[in-house]
Amino acid sequence: MSLGQQLAPHLPFLRRYARALTGSQNHGDAYVRAALEAIVDAPDQFPRDVDPRLGLYRTFQAIWSSANLDEQDLVESRGPDVPEAIAQARLAAVTPRSRQALLLTSMEGFSNEDAAYLIETTPGEVESLVGEALAEIERQTRADVLIIEDEPIIAMDIETIVRDLGHDVTGVAVTRDEAVAQARARRPGLVLADIQLADDSSGIDAVKDILSEFSVPVIFITAFPERLLTGERPEPTFLITKPFQRSTVKAAIAQALFFDAATVPA
Known part of the structure; x- marks a missing residue:
């Protein structure tokens, strides 16, 4: 089975994760496309020592991290009607890393160990990040x-x-x-x-x-x-x-x- 065939069943769920992470279908899907382009351009760099789904999400995480998404990117992804101050205030309180840990475990169903692999940390830190994200987001909204x-x-x-x-x-x-x-x-x-x-x-x-x-x-x-x-x-x-x-x-x-x-x- 080709790599493309192995990854195809997981693409809809990667889109779900990317959209939830960015708050935008267009922005999230753009990151997914970038991850797929990276795989096509350098298939030899795709992680082969893990499950294809893990490898796919790991590639996406690398694209997300390298893009260095900041507050202005968030505002632009949501359009001019969203006050920049709102995005800045919330991102200052809840880091993208915390939100990644929360979505990877609670929405995408990854274990703490797999999520740790994806965001390059420890399972214990993932648990801490999830608790931090839930507490802060629930308090604010x-x-x-x-x-x-x-x-x-x-x-x-x-x-x-x-x-x-x-x-x-x-x-x-x-x-x-x-x-x-x-x-x-x-x-x-x-x-x-x-x-x-x-x-x-x-x-x-x-x-x-x-x-x-x-x-x-x-x-x-x-x-x-x-x-x-x-x-x-x-x-x-x-x-x-x-x-x-x-x-x-x-x-x-x-x-x-x-x-x-x-x-x-x-």
């Missing part, structure tokens, strides 16, 4: 959350996670029309949306309707993430895979709110 989910047990679990993080839940909608109505009645600061809803309507369409009226960060929840991580069209920046771990939801919420100017503390 509070929001009213709209949950769009038609499975009662899943909706209850998400609601519990959201409230445990200190957020308020504006409502739980099970259809497209209900979601839009609830968003209009009480504007949320974050939307958590399933893809397939109770009346065969689409969570994606519900979100489009909501976003046509105002801007709000969105996290999609789906059993088929590969369908929304192709890099070929406008796609979600934040995506959670079903079945999910509570830590994954927490990490996604923290990261989505991290990049949202509306939640900056007073």
Whole structure:
């Protein structure tokens, strides 16, 4: 099997990680493309002594680190509407290294040992970085959350996670029309949306309707993430895979709110 064939199944999830890390589909996908170009240009430098997925993420990490992303890069990735001071204040409090450790373990499912390999540190330091990132991001970000989910047990679990993080839940909608109505009645600061809803309507369409009226960060929840991580069209920046771990939801919420100017503390 060629190297390309070995890496292909892991590319959607690398896009998920890159988008969550940068807060932007375009910016995240650009880093993924740069990593792939580096592999094509120098295939002999690809790590062959580890699992292909680890090698792929390690190559991405090298590209990310060498780019030396700073506060201005973050602002540019999100466009001119995001105040530079917000990005600078948050990045000063939560380092990219901490956020990498959090996303690698909680969202991408790497062990502390594998995450340590990826960011070139020790497993103990990874554990410390994850705790640091969660504590600081959760302290800084509070929001009213709209949950769009038609499975009662899943909706209850998400609601519990959201409230445990200190957020308020504006409502739980099970259809497209209900979601839009609830968003209009009480504007949320974050939307958590399933893809397939109770009346065969689409969570994606519900979100489009909501976003046509105002801007709000969105996290999609789906059993088929590969369908929304192709890099070929406008796609979600934040995506959670079903079945999910509570830590994954927490990490996604923290990261989505991290990049949202509306939640900056007073």
